[in-house]
Every structure is written in structure tokens, then in C-alpha cells.
Amino acid sequence: MGISGSQSENQPVGHCFPMLVYCLKLIIHMAATSSLLVIVASFGVDSAGSLSPPPVDYGGPRSSPFRGRRRPAAPQSVGLPKPTLTLEPQSSIILPGENYSLSCHFPLTRCSVELYTHFKVRVMTKTDVNYTAVFRFSATQTSKGPGTYNCKYQKFFETNMTWAYSPISDPVQFSITDELPKPTISVEPATRVLTVGERVNINCTSSHRSHISNLYREQGQPTYSYNMSEFERSIIFTIKELTPQDAGAYSCSFVKAVKGAEYESPRSDIVTFNVTEKLPRATISVDPASGVVSRGKPIRLTCIGAILPSGGRFYFYRDDDKKGTLDVSGNFHAASFIVNDMVNTGKWNYTCGYARIVQQIAYHAPRSIAVEVTVAEFNGTSNTFPTRLCLSAILLLGIVLVLGME
Numbered sequence: 495m496g497i498s499g500s501q502s503e504n505q506p507v508g509h510c511f512p513m514l515v516y517c518l519k520l521i522i523h524m525a526a527t528s529s530l531l532v533i534v535a536s537f538g539v540d541s542a543g544s545l546s547p548p549p550v551d552y553g554g555p556r557s558s559p560f561r562g563r564r565r566p567a568a569p570q571s572v573g574l575p576k577p578t579l580t581l582e583p584q585s586s587i588i589l590p591g592e593n594y595s596l597s598c599h600f601p602l603t604r605c606s607v608e609l610y611t612h613f614k615v616r617v618m619t620k621t622d623v624n625y626t627a628v629f630r631f632s633a634t635q636t637s638k639g640p641g642t643y644n645c646k647y648q649k650f651f652e653t654n655m656t657w658a659y660s661p662i663s664d665p666v667q668f669s670i671t672d673e674l675p676k677p678t679i680s681v682e683p684a685t686r687v688l689t690v691g692e693r694v695n696i697n698c699t700s701s702h703r704s705h706i707s708n709l710y711r712e713q714g715q716p717t718y719s720y721n722m723s724e725f726e727r728s729i730i731f732t733i734k735e736l737t738p739q740d741a742g743a744y745s746c747s748f749v750k751a752v753k754g755a756e757y758e759s760p761r762s763d764i765v766t767f768n769v770t771e772k773l774p775r776a777t778i779s780v781d782p783a784s785g786v787v788s789r790g791k792p793i794r795l796t797c798i799g800a801i802l803p804s805g806g807r808f809y810f811y812r813d814d815d816k817k818g819t820l821d822v823s824g825n826f827h828a829a830s831f832i833v834n835d836m837v838n839t840g841k842w843n844y845t846c847g848y849a850r851i852v853q854q855i856a857y858h859a860p861r862s863i864a865v866e867v868t869v870a871e872f873n874g875t876s877n878t879f880p881t882r883l884c885l886s887a888i889l890l891l892g893i894v895l896v897l898g899m900e
Contacts, residue, residue: 611644817844
């Protein structure tokens with residue numbers, strides 16, 4: 495039987511190249527073993543023989559900025575001063591549409607600053623800041639409500655490769671609302687009882703900057719309105735030349751416009767005052783102070799009253815007969831009247847009064863208490879008829895006595 499040198503088509507290739515196939519299987523086995531070892535080394539094998547995943551680093555990128563240097567220690571609250579947090583504008587409320595800012599102040603440079611709300615929720619962070627970090631916001635309707643804010647900062651010290659952070663600042667509290675705060679009101683003079691012609695000052699104050707202040711009488715429409723500057727928080731309404739019709743109850747409010755919307759505060763508490771027509775009583779004095787004047791000599795009478803800027807009038811009387819009138823304008827507290835017709839000896843009573851003219855109406859004060867004026871002869875005695883008769887009788891009696899003695 496002969497032997498053929500040709501290979502059948504269905505015979506495996508390995509039968510022809512046994513050494514080549516063996517080498518290929520060996521290479522595949524070694525590659526698979528190496529991959530498994532890498533995987534096992536990566537995951538690690540616990541004591542039970544199960545695979546565990548490697549720890550994951552969530553602290554930052556793979557490449558460390560401190561490669562080749564000692565890694566910095568964890569942040570410490572050692573030695574950094576406490577920061578201060580301020581609000582601008584300085585107010586307890588912020589209206590929707592208003593812009594506001596929170597500024598964190600600290601004494602260092604190149605710091606990382608964090609703003610917190612309600613002590614724990616971090617709102618914003620600023621890095622590489624010197625001395626002051628300003629956080630700016632705009633109030634919206636959806637952000638209405640009270641809020642409490644704090645800040646703190648931290649700094650990296652390269653000398654000892656250490657982070658340090660500050661204590662948290664004292665809180666700043668305010669509320670975002672669409673209602674202005676209730677203003678306060680006061681009145682001067684504090685007695686709240688005034689006389690006609692006087693003036694009253696009504697002081698209204700708001701804790702929030704506003705554009706307009708309104709003064710109301712009773713429950714009606716504003717009696718007075720005042721446009722306020724950006725820096726004004728208080729306004730004084732002055733009512734001059736008071737009449738009894740001005741008495742009553744007053745209150746005030748403030749109005750502010752923000753982006754086309756107007757917000758008005760609640761009205762303040764009510765203040766009241768009264769206006770009376772009863773003026774202080776006039777007083778009168780005479781010069782010479784003794785009230786005794788020689789016949790033919792003039793006397794000066796001075797009437798003291800309270801005439802206000804609106805003007806008024808003084809009156810002088812002798813035994814209820816009006817002897818003189820003096821009109822004045824502006825503040826006058828006294829007026830003098832010269833009496834030149836002292837030609838007859840005797841005694842007379844002089845009084846005075848005054849009136850304030852307010853809005854063309856004269857309001858009269860009670861007359862003064864009378865002063866007595868005596869007109870005497872040059873020797874200082876009064877030259878009335880009874881005195882003359884008495885002197886004549888004494889002189890005649892003296893003559894008779896002299897003649898009788900002779």
C-alpha cells in the first residue's frame with residue numbers, strides 16, 4: 495500500500511503546524527493571566543477572597559498642585575480675626591426690584607470668602623479677594639421673606655503650607671417685602687396746646703429711604719406732601735399762623751417707587767393738638783416807676799404782649815377811654831406809648847391790651863391790670879381842689895391866730 499503525500503481538505507491546520515499553534519496558545523494564556531493580575535491588583539482582594547473597588551478621591555483633579563511638596567494641612571480656625579458683614583442700603587427691609595449688596599470685611603489679602611444664609615447654607619464664594627468681598631443681589635417677588643446672612647473667609651499660608659479660616663461673622667438680618675415700615679411721628683411743642691398765630695412742627699421719620707412723605711389730617715386726603723432727597727429719612731412739616739380750624743389729629747406715611755411700582759407705608763400713629771383763641775394777658779408798666787409825675791411832664795407807658803410774625807396791634811386806655819393805638823408787623827413783645835397831655839393834676843388809671851392778626855382776623859388778649867398815675871405840682875404834691883382848699887384854710891387860720899396874739 496503506497497503512501498500519498500497530499501493532505502485532506504478537512505484536516506485541522508494544527509496537525510500540520512503543531513509547534514506554531516502551541517506557541518499562539520501560550521501567548522494568549524500569558525496575556526489573559528497578566529490582565530487578571532492587573533485587575534486584581536487594582537481592586538484588591540479582601541480577607542474573604544472577594545474583590546473590592548479602589549478608594550475614589552473626590553477632592554479634585556488627578557494632578558496635585560503640591561507634587562514634590564508637602565501637602566497642606568486641613569484648614570484651622572486659628573489666629574484669623576472675625577469678619578464683619580454689612581448691608582447696603584442700611585435698612586431692615588428690601589423692596590422687590592431693589593438692588594442690595596452684602597459686604598464682608600476682613601484685614602487680609604488673597605482670601606477665599608464665603609457667604610452663608612441661616613448660618614449653614616452657602617450662597618456664594620469669591621476667591622483671591624483683598625479686604626472686602628461684595629456680594630450683589632436684586633430682590634424679586636419670589637425671594638420675599640426674612641433672611642439671615644453671615645460670612646467667613648479662609649487663607650492659605652505658604653510659609654507653613656497651612657490653610658486657616660476665620661470664625662463666622664455676626665448675622666445681618668433683613669426682609670424682602672412689598673410693604674414699607676410704619677413711620678414714627680412726633681409734634682412740637684410737646685404741650686400740644688397752642689394759641690392762634692403760633693406754629694406747630696410735625697416730625698415724621700422712616701427707617702427706609704423713600705421718595706415722598708405725606709401728612710394726613712383725620713382720615714382724608716394728604717394735607718401736605720414733600721419730595722424727599724436720597725439721603726433724607728425724616729421730614730418736618732411746619733404749619734404756620736395756626737387758627738382753631740387747624741386743630742385735630744394728624745398722621746403721616748411714606749411712598750417709594752421702584753421700577754414703576756409704588757409702595758406706600760402704613761400710616762403712623764396719630765398725634766393731636768389744640769388751638770385756642772385765649773391769648774396771654776397783657777401787662778403794663780409806667781416810667782417813672784413811682785407813677786408820680788410833675789404837671790406838664792410826659793410819661794411813658796409800656797405794654798407787654800406776644801405779637802407774632804403775622805403782626806398785630808397794641809391799645810392804650812385811660813380810665814376805659816382809648817387813648818392810643820399802635821400797629822406792628824413781625825415779632826413784637828412790647829410797645830411804648832408817650833403821654834404828653836399831663837397838664838391837669840390828679841390821678842388816673844392806665845391799662846393796655848394787644849391783638850394778634852392771623853389770616854386777617856384780629857384775636858384780642860385780655861386787658862392788663864391798671865397802673866395808677868399821679869400828676870402833681872412841681873413840689874411833688876397833688877394840686878387837687880380839696881388840697882388847695884385845705885391849704886387855704888390852714889393859711890387863713892394861721893393869720894387869724896397871729897393877729898389875735900397881737
